[in-house]
């Protein structure tokens with residue numbers, strides 16, 4: 001140890017996993033365009049706080065098993081931190097740190113008064129009974145009680161957690177504090193302070209940005225022939241919105257594969273089918289295709305709303321869409337991104353396109369704090385204002401700097417946080 005330079009010792013921290021180093025590298029690539037000082041850049045390269053807890057669970061058979069739980073808070077410059085809680089075997093400190101940093105940029109881009117956080121429990125949720133998941137959630141919440149709070153850190157659902165998980169977190173926190181605190185989490189059921197339109201918000205926001213991008217590119221949304229990968233919460237709602245706005249949805253897919261009709265699919269019929277049968281597996285009102293084929297169909301607009309790493313160096317040259325909108329997080333690899341830029345295919349990046357969810361989470365928090373109840377139209381119109389404002393700022397930076405929308409989204413976000421931190425200064 002004595003032979004190591006002090007800077008080398010400092011540089012290797014516990015969250016420096018490949019994923020976090022990738023998040024930091026993206027940040028560093030955007031810095032030259034972002035006009036922030038080296039001092040501010042250095043501060044924002046690190047999460048502010050990280051917590052590891054061990055969470056004991058009494059299994060249904062009476063035995064005890066201990067799980068690792070994490071919460072990382074990246075930045076409190078603009079307000080409390082905000083981000084999901086996931087239950088997954090891959091959860092670790094580096095993953096939470098990377099996702100927390102990305103949440104900081106997403107919130108800042110939308111001008112929400114939050115920084116980013118992420119947390120979770122390293123477990124296989126499918127091996128746990130519903131009662132076990134409830135006990136694990138309640139104990140994890142009690143371990144976090146000094147870290148989370150409506151003014152400090154506000155969790156939300158993520159992988160394998162849902163409205164019910166948030167209701168258990170809200171209840172446990174409220175029991176420990178002594179009164180009902182619905183504003184401590186978002187993504188709750190409406191009966192305990194959740195917001196109307198939260199479920200549809202991400203998919204609706206995806207289509208709002210797609211419509212804006214079409215307008216900027218000079219082709220109305222109604223004339224687009226659209227392909228949607230993923231027919232879950234985000235993709236299913238996006239397909240409905242496209243259909244209702246008069247665009248033609250020619251193909252959709254889920255884990256079971258895709259269905260294609262060049263004349264256009266009947267989206268309400270697809271939803272009715274999935275509600276009845278659980279997936280698109282045997283849907284026969286169209287040609288059956290694989291997910292790989294779906295991504296390469298001739299179309300105008302491709303919405304990728306399934307999962308990460310779908311558009312890669314392997315298939316990017318065979319993608320025919322003119323516009324790609326990222327409903328999922330991380331669906332395009334860095335190599336594919338470079339190929340699309342080279343080919344003039346416009347990509348609306350995830351931190352902008354799928355920010356509708358966190359934006360309506362913010363509306364949920366505001367309504368809870370004010371004991372207010374906004375209706376669907378009010379929430380939809382406020383969401384549209386936020387998404388359009390962010391889209392236009394990103395588009396302007398892209399034109400001004402001659403960089404991609406992904407790079408300009410990062411630049412616009414870093415400017416928000418960096419500018420605020422510059423003004424606040426570094427304490428003390």
Ligand code: NAD
Nearest residue numbers: 202230231232233234254255291306307327328329354357
């Ligand atoms: P979901 O589980 O409801 O839906 C995912 C859909 O994708 C399902 O239809 C599934 O069958 C399908 N799918 C999975 N793998 C596939 C593959 N390889 N090919 C084709 N289809 C596949 O999940 P979701 O909430 O819709 O999330 C989708 C993506 O959007 C994720 O990347 C998530 O992180 C991101 N996202 C979701 C929200 C939200 O509010 N739900 C917000 C921001 C980002």
